Each structure stands twice: as C-alpha cells, then as structure tokens.
C-alpha cells in the first residue's frame with residue numbers, strides 16, 4: 269500500500285464500477301472514501317428478486333477472454349481472471365468471509381463460454397479471437413466446435429460436453445478460460461473487501477440517494493447532496509450509477525444512453541435430471557448469434573444452485589426516453605422495482621420473448637418436454653456508449669468530478685480490476701495507455717458509424733412506449 273491520502277473521495281453507485289473503484293482507491297492509500305447507493309444492498313444482497321435492479325445485481329454474468337481482435341479487453345480479462353481465481357481460493361480458505369458466505373461458495377465458475385450460431389463457416393469475430401489468443405500465448409484455449417483436434421483438446425481438458433451443449437449442432441468457439449461470475453455473490457464479496465479496507469458505505473434509499481451536486485463559486489463540483497438533504501463535501505466525486513448515469517450527468521449526451529436488455533429465468537425442479545444436464549460441470553455460458561441483429565442476440569448460462577436457468581436477449585435494446593428538467597429527452601431505467609412504478613414493468617418486449625422462445629424450442633426442447641415455464645422476466649439496463657468502450661474520465665471542465673460508466677454489456681467481468689484504471693485516471697497515471705485512451709470523454713468522429721445508435725428519443729423504434737410488451741412469466745405457448 270502506498271502513502272496515506274486523506275482527501276475525501278465520494279463514489280456514487282455500488283455496482284461493479286463503484287465497488288471496484290472503492291477497493292482500488294483504498295489499496296492505493298486513500299483513507300477517506302464513502303460510497304453512496306440508493307439500494308440497501310446489505311439487506312437485499314444484490315438480489316433482483318429482492319428489489320435490486322442494477323445491472324450488477326444479477327444471478328450470473330458471462331466471463332470471456334474472447335474479444336475478437338479487441339486485445340485491450342482480452343488483456344484486461346486475463347488480468348481479471350487471475351483475481352477471479354484468487355477470490356475463489358480466498359473464499360475456499362474461509363479466512364475472512366462476508367456474512368452468509370461459506371467456504372464452499374464460488375464467485376467464478378470456469379465452465380467455458382461458447383460463442384456460436386447456426387453458421388456454416390466460422391464468423392470473422394471468432395476467427396480473430398482464436399488468432400489473438402494464440403498470438404498472446406494462450407495456446408489451445410479457444411476451441412472450434414467442429415475441429416477434430418479441438419474436440420480432442422476439449423476431451424482432455426474436461427470441456428467436451430460444453431462444445432456441443434444443445435440438442436441441435438452449432439458452430440462456434442468455446443473459450444475455455446471463461447465461464448460465469450456469480451454476480452450477486454461477487455458484488456457482496458467485493459463490498460466486504462472494500463469495507464475491510466476501511467471504505468464507508470451509505471446504502472439507503474434516502475440517505476444514500478444522490479440528489480444533486482454541490483458547486484463552489486467557480487461552478488466546480490465540490491461534493492453531493494443526498495435525498496435526506498445532507499451535504500457531503502469531497503475532493504473528488506465519481507459518478508458510477510450505471511444506467512442512471514446519463515440522466516444524472518447530461519454531459520454524457522451522445523456518448524452514453526440507458527438501454528434495456530430482456531432476461532428470462534426458468535426454474536428447474538430439484539428432482540429433474542435437467543439440473544445435472546445444465547450444471548456448470550457440463551454446460552457452458554453461451555452466446556448465440558450475438559452479433560447478428562434482432563433475430564439473434566441471445567445468451568445464456570448453466571443452472572445455478574437454486575435451479576435457475578437464465579436466458580437473455582440483446583438483439584434489440586430498448587429505451588425509455590423521458591423529458592428531463594432541461595427539456596431534453598433522455599432514456600431512464602424503469603423496472604418492476606422503480607420507485608413510484610413498483611410492480612408495473614413485469615413484462616418484456618414481444619420481440620425478445622419471441623426470439624427467446626424460438627431458441628428454447630429449437631435448441632433446448634427438453635425444457636418444454638418437461639413443462640418447464642418461464643418463471644420470471646426482467647428488463648435489465650445497460651449503459652451503452654456509442655462505440656461499446658467504457659467512459660472513465662473527468663467530466664469536461666470539472667476538476668473534482670469523474671465518471672466511471674458505459675459498461676455496454678460487458679463490464680461485469682472486470683469487477684476485480686476496472687477500479688485500478690479509474691484510480692489511474694484520477695491520479696493522471698499512464699494516460700497514454702490504449703485503455704485509458706479508449707475510455708476518454710469523446711464524441712463520435714464525423715462520419716464514424718456508431719456501434720450503438722444513441723438518443724433516438726420517444727419517436728425512435730426502440731422506445732418502450734412504442735414497443736409491444738408481453739407477459740412472459742409462466743407463459744408457455746408456442747409462438
């Protein structure tokens with residue numbers, strides 16, 4: 269640990285960006301850190317089923333090194349994976365566990381991540397992954413599902429069932445370094461780590477909710493006011509509010525937007541053989557035609573210890589544009605847990621439901637054969653940047669205000685290490701590094717084709733107001 273740094277640092281948001289930043293600030297010698305969140309995570313334990321609606325509050329998330337030719341994220345994953353393995357080992361030793369944890373808990377399962385589709389030849393992204401991982405020295409970690417030598421390697425490594433886990437053959441690449449993070453447990457473990465390092469947490473819908481910034485006479489941010497009207501002064505305020513960040517920081521216009529993915533959970537009875545069939549020892553996390561537009565964009569997971577099997581759809585990501593105080597529309601997250609809307613958004617878009625059901629019927633027909641229904645559905649809010657890179661930078665014109673967001677559907681895996689980079693930016697360290705450059709404050713260059721089109725507003729085709737929603741829960745009709 270480096271020398272003591274007593275200045276007060278405020279982090280708003282205890283999702284993965286906030287938690288990781290808190291841990292790395294404390295490790296870097298900061299002794300006066302407060303994390304605020306409107307979610308009472310010590311009570312709700314990051315559980316969606318108990319009222320948590322952040323992207324990080326989930327049962328599981330994919331971990332993959334497979335990033336095509338985007339080697340900055342490949343390297344970042346390889347660094348994160350070391351910590352995921354270490355965290356599992358620490359938990360197994362049982363020395364300093366959060367309440368409710370036991371040494372048999374795991375925050376990472378190395379069950380592999382299969383990126384596949386109904387392809388006749390391997391897509392460019394998957395080819396690039398194989399080449400880039402080989403070039404980085406990770407030999408034979410990326411296994412092509414129809415290559416005899418790779419099938420042999422899968423057999424040797426214990427990944428053979430994960431190469432072709434569906435009832436219909438697919439073509440793709442199994443990333444044997446990857447698997448799943450047990451998201452809620454991983455966040456709780458990170459929260460515990462941060463607390464053990466001396467970080468203060470105010471996790472409360474009132475005392476922990478950010479209400480506004482406090483400015484000095486030069487219009488510089490010098491802290492925040494919370495919903496209980498208390499003032500909290502700080503040398504640096506870091507906004508890490510996930511999908512809520514773009515409406516709290518309008519400076520993010522055209523850079524980030526909150527968009528909704530659709531998720532369903534199926535509950536497999538304890539007595540069913542399918543618990544074994546979909547267990548992480550045999551079944552990988554997967555993406556299916558994930559870059560192939562509205563009829564693709566699927567991903568899924570092995571069954572968890574409660575018997576929950578999760579399938580998600582991101583082929584179309586939806587928006588909830590609402591007019592803000594400045595008269596401009598911005599997409600704001602709405603969920604079944606949103607204050608004032610409790611219980612309202614229990615549906616998912618019809619398109620998402622149709623694509624998920626078609627996939628289940630074709631590739632996982634055993635679920636239907638056993639009469640296993642969709643048990644719960646959820647919309648889960650991404651913070652998309654236009655180019656899928658994160659945003660970790662000072663807010664322009666502000667010395668004491670930073671933003672760490674823009675997870676764009678792939679940041680969870682970096683829970684152990686993303687905070688190091690936030691602290692680097694805060695301390696102006698390594699500002700030329702390709703990561704920090706990719707995550708700087710930016711606008712699309714003129715003529716640049718964005719990966720994600722942002723801010724189409726309430727007239728846009730993806731606006732939830734224009735979208736047909738259906739009740740997916742316990743509906744098992746063929747579409």
Ligand SMILES: Cc1cc2nc3c(=O)[nH]c(=O)nc-3n(C[C@H](O)[C@H](O)[C@H](O)COP(=O)(O)OP(=O)(O)OC[C@H]3O[C@@H](n4cnc5c(N)ncnc54)[C@H](O)[C@@H]3O)c2cc1C
Nearest residue numbers: 281283284285306323324330478509510529675679680681
């Ligand atoms: C559907 C979906 C699937 C994904 N799948 C994967 C995956 O498989 N693998 C992967 O690596 N990544 C995945 N991601 C991305 C990953 O989950 C996110 O990038 C990451 O969790 C975002 O973390 P965050 O800290 O930015 O935001 P969040 O987790 O949303 O946390 C933001 C926090 O800010 C708090 N907050 C908001 N407003 C206020 C306020 N006014 N006052 C106080 N607190 C406030 C919220 O309560 C919340 O706790 C997925 C994302 C989504 C949406």
